[in-house]
Amino acid sequence: MQPETKNIAILGSTGSIGKQALEVIRANETVFAVEVLAANSNADLLIEQALEFNPNCVVIADESKYHYVKEALKTSDVKVFAGNKALAEVVEMDDIDMVLAAIVGYAGLESTIAAINAGKQIALANKETLVVAGDLVTRLAKEKGVNLYPVDSEHSAIFQCLAGEFHNPVEKIYLTASGGPFRGKDKSFLAGVKKEQALKHPNWDMGAKITIDSASLMNKGLEVIEAKWLFGLKPEQIDVIVHPQSIVHSIVQFTDGSMKAQMGLPDMKLPIQYALAYPQRIKTNFKRFSFFDYPQLTFEQVDIKTFRNLALAFEAMKKGGNAPCVLNAANEIAVDAFLNDKISFLQMSDIVEKCLQTVKFIEHPDYDDYVLTDKTTREAAVLMI
Numbered sequence: 001m002q003p004e005t006k007n008i009a010i011l012g013s014t015g016s017i018g019k020q021a022l023e024v025i026r027a028n029e030t031v032f033a034v035e036v037l038a039a040n041s042n043a044d045l046l047i048e049q050a051l052e053f054n055p056n057c058v059v060i061a062d063e064s065k066y067h068y069v070k071e072a073l074k075t076s077d078v079k080v081f082a083g084n085k086a087l088a089e090v091v092e093m094d095d096i097d098m099v100l101a102a103i104v105g106y107a108g109l110e111s112t113i114a115a116i117n118a119g120k121q122i123a124l125a126n127k128e129t130l131v132v133a134g135d136l137v138t139r140l141a142k143e144k145g146v147n148l149y150p151v152d153s154e155h156s157a158i159f160q161c162l163a164g165e166f167h168n169p170v171e172k173i174y175l176t177a178s179g180g181p182f183r184g185k186d187k188s189f190l191a192g193v194k195k196e197q198a199l200k201h202p203n204w205d206m207g208a209k210i211t212i213d214s215a216s217l218m219n220k221g222l223e224v225i226e227a228k229w230l231f232g233l234k235p236e237q238i239d240v241i242v243h244p245q246s247i248v249h250s251i252v253q254f255t256d257g258s259m260k261a262q263m264g265l266p267d268m269k270l271p272i273q274y275a276l277a278y279p280q281r282i283k284t285n286f287k288r289f290s291f292f293d294y295p296q297l298t299f300e301q302v303d304i305k306t307f308r309n310l311a312l313a314f315e316a317m318k319k320g321g322n323a324p325c326v327l328n329a330a331n332e333i334a335v336d337a338f339l340n341d342k343i344s345f346l347q348m349s350d351i352v353e354k355c356l357q358t359v360k361f362i363e364h365p366d367y368d369d370y371v372l373t374d375k376t377t378r379e380a381a382v383l384m385i
């Protein structure tokens with residue numbers, strides 16, 4: 001019997017993850033249908049996607065683009081909405097089975113929470129959601145019977161390794177890190193790097209924010225916190241190991257000492273498809289791994305002294321409360337400033353560290369506390385630029 005089509009809402013459809021998700025859907029038209037497409041301001045691409053995939057509706061967060069999108073889609077039956085409020089409302093639509101949360105940054109929090117509240121299954125790319133409010137988001141998901149399927153490649157790897165092991169305790173996990181474009185470099189080198197260098201990731205082609213985060217190792221810091229919440233781990237159960245080839249996507253070590261790793265060529269379409277189709281594996285024509293292209297897979301210790309962001313993320317995770325929310329907000333401001341040539345590469349960590357020291361600590365934050373923490377941290381960080 002043919003299973004029913006799964007109706008997907010893609011929040012962030014014009015981004016790197018969103019576009020690759022649409023490639024997966026295009027290749028599996030009988031398995032998936034697009035119900036909602038949402039983007040920030042890239043109206044032309046959103047229109048093009050809407051004309052191809054014919055969703056029930058599209059949302060453009062930037063309200064000034066509403067009339068442009070509406071006009072372009074007037075001969076279709078695609079409904080058009082605009083603004084952040086609409087974004088949080090459309091995810092409640094009855095026909096949606098799963099929401100792919102692929103907005104970048106804190107901006108993805110509200111719509112992800114709204115989708116969980118509406119009982120939608122979540123394919124989670126937006127790691128910042130769990131960094132900012134992991135406690136609240138995972139509790140809510142449990143309460144609503146919603147699964148959070150990881151899209152991040154490392155977390156998808158851990159999730160795949162845990163298949164069939166749900167009653168076996170995990171001793172620890174190793175998140176692999178490529179090391180980014182500046183692996184092996186020292187602080188004096190990092191002091192002078194320009195955004196063009198930081199934007200050249202050796203193994204992955206991603207959005208600008210996550211590419212800078214990968215170069216500064218903040219991405220791995222955010223992923224450590226993401227893993228804590230997704231898999232219910234203690235900070236000391238999470239380790240990071242540098243693996244420059246990005247073939248081993250992460251490793252789980254069980255209490256008997258056995259280790260399971262998930263491997264494959266670096267291609268985000270694979271974890272995206274696994275999250276969308278879980279528990280099925282769908283046949284693909286993605287390029288296969290050849291041992292002879294990679295005669296050596298290597299592993300090395302992460303240089304946490306040079307790449308301070310990772311140490312700061314571990315600290316924030318251990319401190320808990322609103323500290324990871326502060327870390328995230330400060331980092332978003334810092335990355336934006338670096339991308340606009342306003343601060344140097346190393347100043348990004350300075351800003352994050354200062355915000356962690358100065359923004360008021362809240363041990364048991366509720367949603368409003370997170371919103372306020374994000375706002376105050378951004379204001380404090382902007383003053384440091």
Ligand code: NAD
Pocket residue numbers: 011012013014015016017018038039040041042061087101102103104105107125126127128151152153204205206207208209210268
């Ligand atoms: P991107 O910058 O390429 O795309 C971001 C998307 O979010 C765009 O569609 C944009 O229109 C939308 N967006 C941004 N701000 C918005 C707002 N205020 N309201 C509505 N929409 C908004 O980013 P990306 O690389 O696709 O990353 C998306 C998320 O997935 C991030 O959280 C990132 O950490 C995570 N992720 C990405 C990759 C990757 O390979 N790109 C891998 C793992 C995890």
Ligand code: MG
Pocket residue numbers: 152153154223
């Ligand atoms: Mg990742």
